[in-house]
Amino acid sequence: MQIKGKAHKFGDNISTDHIAPGRLFHLRTNLPELAKHVLEDADPEFAKKVQPGDFVVGGRNFGLGSSREHAPTIIKLAGVGAVLAQSFARIFYRNAINVGLPVLICDTSQIDAGDDLEVDVSKGEIKDITKGITIQAKPLPSVMIRILNDGGLLEHFRKHGGFALDG
Amino acid sequence: MGKTIVEKILSEHSGTDAYAGDIIIAEIDAALVQDGTGPLAVQQLQKLGMVEAAKPDRTVLFIDHAAPSPRKELSNAHKVLREFAAKTGAIISDINEGVCHQRIVEDFMNPGEVLIGADSHTCTAGALGAFATGMGSTDVAIGIASGKTWLRVPETFKVHVTGKFKKGVYAKDLMLHFIGMIGADGATYKALEFSGPAIDAMDMSGRFTLANMAVEAGAKAGLFASDEITKEFLESRGRGDKWRPLSADEDANYEKVFEIDVSDLEPTVSCPHTVDNIKVIKEVEGTKIDQVYIGTCTNGRIEDLRVATKILEGRERHPDTRLLVCPASKEVYLKAIEEGLIAKLISAGAAIINPGCGACVGVHAGILGDGEVCLATQNRNFKGRMGNPEAFIYLSSPAVAAASAIEGVIADPRKYL
Ligand code: SF4
Numbered sequence: 194m195q196i197k198g199k200a201h202k203f204g205d206n207i208s209t210d211h212i213a214p215g216r217l218f219h220l221r222t223n224l225p226e227l228a229k230h231v232l233e234d235a236d237p238e239f240a241k242k243v244q245p246g247d248f249v250v251g252g253r254n255f256g257l258g259s260s261r262e263h264a265p266t267i268i269k270l271a272g273v274g275a276v277l278a279q280s281f282a283r284i285f286y287r288n289a290i291n292v293g294l295p296v297l298i299c300d301t302s303q304i305d306a307g308d309d310l311e312v313d314v315s316k317g318e319i320k321d322i323t324k325g326i327t328i329q330a331k332p333l334p335s336v337m338i339r340i341l342n343d344g345g346l347l348e349h350f351r352k353h354g355g356f357a358l359d360g
Numbered sequence: 361m362g363k364t365i366v367e368k369i370l371s372e373h374s375g376t377d378a379y380a381g382d383i384i385i386a387e388i389d390a391a392l393v394q395d396g397t398g399p400l401a402v403q404q405l406q407k408l409g410m411v412e413a414a415k416p417d418r419t420v421l422f423i424d425h426a427a428p429s430p431r432k433e434l435s436n437a438h439k440v441l442r443e444f445a446a447k448t449g450a451i452i453s454d455i456n457e458g459v460c461h462q463r464i465v466e467d468f469m470n471p472g473e474v475l476i477g478a479d480s481h482t483c484t485a486g487a488l489g490a491f492a493t494g495m496g497s498t499d500v501a502i503g504i505a506s507g508k509t510w511l512r513v514p515e516t517f518k519v520h521v522t523g524k525f526k527k528g529v530y531a532k533d534l535m536l537h538f539i540g541m542i543g544a545d546g547a548t549y550k551a552l553e554f555s556g557p558a559i560d561a562m563d564m565s566g567r568f569t570l571a572n573m574a575v576e577a578g579a580k581a582g583l584f585a586s587d588e589i590t591k592e593f594l595e596s597r598g599r600g601d602k603w604r605p606l607s608a609d610e611d612a613n614y615e616k617v618f619e620i621d622v623s624d625l626e627p628t629v630s631c632p633h634t635v636d637n638i639k640v641i642k643e644v645e646g647t648k649i650d651q652v653y654i655g656t657c658t659n660g661r662i663e664d665l666r667v668a669t670k671i672l673e674g675r676e677r678h679p680d681t682r683l684l685v686c687p688a689s690k691e692v693y694l695k696a697i698e699e700g701l702i703a704k705l706i707s708a709g710a711a712i713i714n715p716g717c718g719a720c721v722g723v724h725a726g727i728l729g730d731g732e733v734c735l736a737t738q739n740r741n742f743k744g745r746m747g748n749p750e751a752f753i754y755l756s757s758p759a760v761a762a763a764s765a766i767e768g769v770i771a772d773p774r775k776y777l
Contacts, residue, residue: 206544206634208742215722216747218426219433222399222440234744254545254578258742259721260480262400262496283549283580284480288496336383336510346498347404356385356510 196274198246202306205252228270251278256285265289293345297330362609389473390418397478401501414507416449422460430724458689461657470602471586487567489586523623528774531566532757540638548578565663630755655686659737671762677709678768686718722747
């Protein structure tokens with residue numbers, strides 16, 4: 194899977210409250226509407242700026258906090274191609290794979306806001322075209338590659354009639 | 361090779377000889393969702409054509425985050441959960457019954473069991489010697505319908521705690537101190553196992569506080585051995601027959617061991633906007649506070665209300681500081697009435713919020729104004745958490761919260777104890 198877009202840079206510890214704040218709790222059953230507020234508390238302009246295929250580039254511990262799956266879901270709905278970060282909080286990471294949002298663990302320190310990126314998710318290769326550098330991401334665990342390739346956990350379960358995580 | 365508590369529980373539940381790093385399919389004993397995550401779980405099951413619960417009597421749907429509902433969208437979300445319960449036989453825990461993590465340990469979970477929950481603080485039940493972890497709606501939906509989930513067996517960090525708490529210092533201070541020590545991502549993907557003389561001597565309420573906040577260090581679960589104190593708790597809840605002893609093997613393998621002597625701890629406060637931004641009381645005393653919030657799944661138990669009342673009894677909140685108190689469950693509330701705590705708290709100027717999440721998640725019942733500062737007994741203080749990204753949240757024990765309500769600034773509780 195090859196994705197092209199611009200980098201939107203965020204700092205460390207971007208929480209699920211930054212991504213899908215509690216005050217918009219009532220929009221959780223209206224995800225397209227909630228997506229208009231994605232990451233609002235980290236960058237109020239983000240939802241307006243983001244173009245299909247663009248990347249959310251975070252620092253350490255991206256997605257910490259609540260288990261709300263709505264957080265990766267609305268990042269995906271907003272058109273984001275993948276989230277790149279130095280590390281992810283556990284539940285967010287698992288949720289992102291489950292909803293089919295690629296998440297890559299890599300050194301994001303050299304990527305700046307506005308850089309043009311080209312990402313090969315299956316190879317875990319991130320090309321920063323602006324900088325002329327290639328960054329290698331940590332490979333996804335094989336279980337997660339299976340789920341992601343099936344299009345998320347729901348599709349995985351439907352396709353195999355249960356969990357099919359071996360081999 | 362010996363096993364950690366988590367390796368033992370996950371071996372039993374997967375029918376394998378499981379060790380850290382293994383990927384397993386585990387049988388789950390119980391599952392929970394709440395009103396913020398449950399409707400999406402139901403939707404996912406509808407998409408799968410699997411509107412069913414493998415263990416209906418241990419599938420619990422909590423209406424606690426927005427309870428009673430402050431607006432029609434949420435009332436409709438609540439309807440989805442009630443309808444799912446009616447259709448599948450799953451249990452609904454409706455408004456006023458309390459916060460999911462308090463209710464689940466009061467009435468549902470036992471040592472050695474596996475719980476998955478669509479709420480990050482599901483780890484609270486680890487205090488009972490269970491493996492309990494938070495996941496998203498789709499994971500839990502599939503767990504509800506199939507009775508199974510996949511897991512990577514986590515490595516364990518042992519937190520070995522010795523010494524005696526000084527007056528005015530509690531489990532909450534220990535946990536804030538620990539999170540400050542290892543950082544908000546210090547235990548990502550790992551299980552924490554709490555042990556040592558100070559843990560052996562700790563009541564269940566304190567253990568719940570520690571387990572509850574395991575996720576604030578990034579952990580997947582926070583576990584405790586199941587001992588005599590666990591047994592007494594289960595007996596008091598009418599589930600004495602469900603008790604079993606459970607502890608780690610002597611030769612279990614730990615990725616890291618942390619030693620903490622609680623005798624050295626001071627009342628501790630977490631400062632905006634991350635939980636690991638820890639200060640001891642001396643460093644933050646005098647910070648002006650607009651609202652104090654005592655409650656939540658972290659510190660809304662009867663033991664917490666007793667401490668707060670002890671400090672507030674016969675005194676009054678500062679005129680410029682609002683005081684909200686929210687018992688974590690109906691049973692806690694009733695007990696607090698019976699013990700006369702509620703009357704004393706109201707006399708001291710507290711507004712009592714009905715059991716539930718109350719102001720914690722910023723949906724209703726105590727949303728902060730721009731620039732306002734809140735001192736809360738909850739578990740997180742992220743920007744926007746209590747409904748306003750322009751506000752500031754400090755976290756503390758109920759004792760610090762009560763003392764601060766009196767003085768209108770962050771205050772050391774020890775002079776009132
Ligand atoms: S009390 Fe707060 S932390 Fe606990 S479940 Fe409710 S919203 Fe979450």
